[in-house]
Amino acid sequence: MSKRLRSSEVCADCSGPDPSWASVNRGTFICDECCSVHRSLGRHISQVRHLKHTPWPPTLLQMVETLYNNGANSIWEHSLLDPASIMSGRRKANPQDKVHPNKAEFIRAKYQMLAFVHRLPCRDDDSVTAKDLSKQLHSSVRTGNLETCLRLLSLGAQANFFHPEKGNTPLHVASKAGQILQAELLAVYGADPGTQDSSGKTPVDYARQGGHHELAERLVEIQYELTDRLAFYLCGRKPDHKNGQHFIIPQMADSSLDLSELAKAAKKKLQSLSNHLFEELAMDVYDEVDRRETDAVWLATQNHSTLVTETTVVPFLPVNPEYSSTRNQGRQKLARFNAHEFATLVIDILSDAKRRQQGSPLSGSKDNVELILKTISNQHSVESQDNDQPDYDSVASDEDTDLETTASKANRQKSLDSDLSDGPVTVQEFMEVKNALVASEAKIQQLMKVNNNLSDELRIMQKKASRLEKQNSTPESDYDNTPNDTDPDDTGSSRKGRQRSMVWQGDGSVPDTAEPHTAPSPILPSTEDVIRKTEQITKNIQELLRAAQENKHDSYIPCSERIHVAVTEMAALFPKKPKSDTVRTSLRLLTSSAYRLQSECKKTLPGDPGPPTDIQLVTQQVIQCAYDIAKAAKQLVTITTKENNN
Incomplete structure (x- = not known):
């Protein structure tokens, strides 16, 4: 469906000639080399399609072409158009640059960190x-x-x-x-x-x-995009929606294998999933279908004499930091499925999607999606009991059966149950989560760019704040998260649970070590003390983020320790049992994030036992923890300033 590109069209990222790929959600055309980086970022960052070897809905291609021709790229490179950027040495990649690290670093900054997008003035709300x-x-x-x-x-x-x-x-x-x-x-x-x-x-x-x-x-x-894509992947046909046909359920050529007890058990578990967990699994399979199809196009179109495919291959779904560690691991394990296993899973999902739309879903189950994937996966070779030999990232324990799900950050007009039982199966949740991720990454990048501004803001607040007497505070606080000898269980955390502790053993809530008879205290520390501690936290976060940008992974642990000390000192300013729920929530976020930050940074130790560490995943988690700490500290400054001035 694609038109032949005009010779005047160039890659949006490096200005190379004759781009043959498109980033659909960014409205840009990109070359092979830059596309290899886009693919490694994941669909939550960039949705790539080949312009000539991928089927396009005509109006979708027209939309991307219109955006490209009307300068959509300037949205993602806004600050680079400022002459001051040239003076400061900031520039975009060029065709002669190496893919790694030059083009890759620029593309990640441009799309993942949104480093050059126009920023609105900071507002509290x-x-x-x-x-x-x-x-x-x-x-x-x-x-x-x-x-x-x-x-x-x-x-x-x-x-x-x-x-x-x-x-x-x-x-x-x-x-x-x-x-x-x-x-x-x-x-x-x-x-x-x-x-x-x-x-x-x-x-x-x-x-x-x-x-x-x-x-x-x-x-x-x-x-019906999700189910249409899955059906087309298996049989090359899409339903005839004009005539009321909304689902195609392909059949396996060798149906005898589908009658195995293994397949029956897997299908039963799939049917017992809650609507929300089922939709998450369906979206993950959709992403895996896209990865496999794009891989096939990629391998068919590359000039292998000039481009080393091994360095640009995407062997499994890239990590999406918006998702829990358990979900990311399950997504990556989809790449292990051979053609028959994956087809079986796709057919089961299509069948159950149709059942859920046309009938009442079965009651929810606490079955972990990972267990379903393991059940469906053909186990010809005997695996170890705990299956602790992951092919890819070890981002969660395989034995964790309490799947933490990711809540949609966008305002949803209907519940997911309604989406699946009363309406058509769509990719709404996938798109909403992706949209939320873009907003989240913007906040992370904003943190990395405006930490200095935060310090300035704190100093201004310090000048305006009344000079109240420092409240007496007990140095020992129930918010002191001094690490114990064992690493916390960090197998099922998600941003849905960020407001509660993700690192305590047990049910995940921050333990209240105050005496049972201790009455909640309305007393808050002085604004000056809170600001002073926040400034120290901010300074230490700046050091950590600088280390992340410069790939100095050996600096993660000392930086995290300094942040933990500063956080502990700040938490100690507050009473053991604050009366304000907002204060308690902010303190929980502050201290649990600092504790989790230490846990993540420990994964960079070379002598750390267990599977090899994925530094990219660790860095993403480290940045998120830093953002949560800064956010909580700023909340506490705002609260104490407001209360002390009343």
Whole structure:
């Protein structure tokens, strides 16, 4: 479906000639070498398609071409266009640069860390900013100005935003206006065509009412994108949605294997998953299908005499830091499945997706998705009892049967149960999580870039704060997370659980070591003391992030120890049992993140027993912990300043 590119088109990342790939969600065309880096980042960062050897929905390709031709790349390279960037030595990659480290470092900074994206002024209430941006998006999608909408989405506008006054979403507006390319862009960023407005109508309804039949048909396809992609992967056909056929369930050529007790047990466990866990598994399989199909195109199109494929291969799904360690491990294990095993899993998912849409789902089960993957996987060779020989990242214990799931960060108009039992199976959750990840990475990058600004802000607050007497505080606090001799169990944490401790043994809650008869104390330390400790924490975080940027992994442990000391000293300022729930929550986040940071940094020790450490995964977790610590410290400064000034 792709057109032949004009010779004037160049790679968005290195300006090399004749780009043959597209990054769909970034609206750019890229060359083979830069694409190899994009693929290693994962679909949550960049969704790549080959322009000539991958089937394209025509309007999706038209959307990407329109964005590219209208300068979408300037959104991701905003600050590089400033003449001051040239003076400071900051520049984009060029065709002559080596893929590693030059092009790779630039591409990661550009798309993963969003280092060059225009930043809005910092505001305490991020939700207000996101709401304002989403309202602008809501208004903009009725026009054909795609790059404006992409810019708003890059800044944090929500594609599924439900306008409280208008009573609908941006996709309703675009559909009513017949803006099919805007609908494509919104769908890439997670917009759900099945969402109802305040009148009970969906975007599909409005497209049909307006006579926009091509748009209506495309929206229906988007609703079934996940199951359509899985079916096409197995049999090369898609359902005929126009005639009411919404599912194709392929059959195995050798069905006798499917009747094995192993297959029956796996299918039963799959059916017993809750809707949320089932959808997570389906999305992970969707990502694995994309990886396998893109791998096939990649291998078929490379000039192996000039490009060393081994250095650019993506052997399993890249780590998505938005997901729990257990889920990341399960996703990576999908690459172990041979063709028959993987086809069996895909068929079971398609069958159960159809059952869940057309009938009532079975009651939820606590079965770990990892156990289902292990059951489906053909075990011709006897594995060890605990299966502690992972092929890839050892990011969680195989024996952990309590799967921590990732909650959607976007405002969801319907529950996932409703999505799967009452409506079509879509990739809404996948897109929402991806969208949330972009926002999260923006915050992480913001932390790395504005730590100095945070210090300045703290000093300003210090000058404004009243000089209150320092409150007496007990040096021993129940928030002192001095590590014990054993490493904490960090097998099932996710951002859903970040507000509670992810490192304590037991149920994951911070233990309250205060005496039972101790009454909650409303007394808070002075603002000056809290600010002083926060400044020390910020300074130590700066050192850690600098070490991460410079790949000085041996500095992680001493930096984490200094951060832990500063955090412990700050926590000791507060009473053992604060009266304010907000203070308690912030202290939990502060101390548990510092403790977990130490645990993550210990994984860099060369003599650490166990499987080899994936430094990339560790670094991602370290940065996230640092962000959580800084966020909690700033919350405590804000709280104490407000309370002490009242």
